[in-house]
Amino acid sequence: MRSAWIRRFHPAPEAAVRLVCFPHAGGAATYYHPLSQAMSPHADVLAIQYPGRQDRLAEPCIEDIPTLADRLVAELIPWTDRPLLLFGHSMGAAVAFEVALRLERHGVLPLGLFASGLRAPSLRRDRRMHLATDAELIAELKNLNAANATVLADETLLGMVLPALRSDYRAIDRYHNPSALPLRCPIVALTGDADPVADTADVELWARHTSASFRMRIFPGGHFFLDDHAEAVRREIREHIRVVSAR
Template sequence: MTTSPWIKRFHPAPQAPTRLVFFPHAGGSATSFFAASRALAPEVDVLALQYPGRQDRLAERPVEDMGTLVDRVTEELMPWTDRPLTLFGHSMGSSVAYEVALRLEEKGMPPLGLFASGRAAPRVPVTRRLHLADDDELIRHLGELSGTDSQLLADESLLRMVLPALRGDYRVLETHRPEPDRSLSCPVVALCGDADPVVDPADVALWERHTSVSFRMRVLTGGHFFLDAHLPVVVREVHDHIAAATAR
């Protein structure tokens, strides 16, 4: 496979029969899925997306439009579609993964499934306008999510470096208007934290209306970044889903 700045493959598993693609949260990076990649390999070949404007792509301008982002991600994933793909997004990543899944289905390559984690369903309107907030308000919001690295919040110079990517990601989310009645032809698994300050489990449950096949939801203990504390559970969910999907 050709290398791409968009895709990180921390633990290559060339013999794995399927691949899983991780889509990060707003302001997040591919490395947030390093531990999950290690846990899933070598049974699953894991790809993690790295958007412009962060880490090794810090000098690049963040993408601020959902259509542009989804088109580019879909293009970057095409060389990896020689094996079935499962898509896993967290927070903003769930929205991007959903739109990419729709694109893949249009191309005749439906994914094995979509994991939508920590994100309300597309039919739930986005009312916040954080991309218009000043830096101090964005920083306060990060603190409220209680999942951002405390060292990052304490290092103002580092924090200021990541704010453009965060603001760009919020612009992607808050200016996008998904078609409320579109549904996937692949299964959807929704995950959320029972104490998430920004995502209501009732809104997560509405993902059921975005698939024409099976839907399953699991509520785990924790806040917006509940995945960090439940890695073994999440890995098992992924393994079980892929096994069932390939058996079908």
């Protein structure tokens, strides 16, 4: 199955589980290439490619989380012949949550949702980064360590990244879903203890959004704590798959 929305870097046709990974604001599917490599052949990793970046640069970005989730569910339904486990970081956690809601309405119960680096959907975001100047957006990238030094130093690359980043911020800045019914699948919340945009107490409120089990893991580090604790994050995913598969 070919899709502009899905990258399958390391196909694992014998895996019992598909791990669907949703990027952060300004991010791309390639962010999850190392995770895909590490999880194969035990999980078939599907990394989501939003429009407006990399090979989809000419396509307009989608500046609304629910609309983005609607499009993604249509793309993911053909892949539901095996159980799906959803993983999203930052803005990707909101997208993954909305996708999980829609999958459940379609009668597809995910194995779980990993919500990383984002406050709970019931909380309104008080930042307005989509209104920031380019210089302020670049400063934000440096503060969050979301882009490597090569991107920050290259004006051409910055010119390609900033439009998608601003559009994604517009989507997440306006996102708020306090009335959503709780998911029927488990939620695992991951966060950094020094994250400047996702306070630990706000991340813990993801517990409100599931009627199943909830677990929270706090790592040392900032917003991109998972870059420094990649193996520990992978262990969390593997352990979750082991536990839910044994039920």
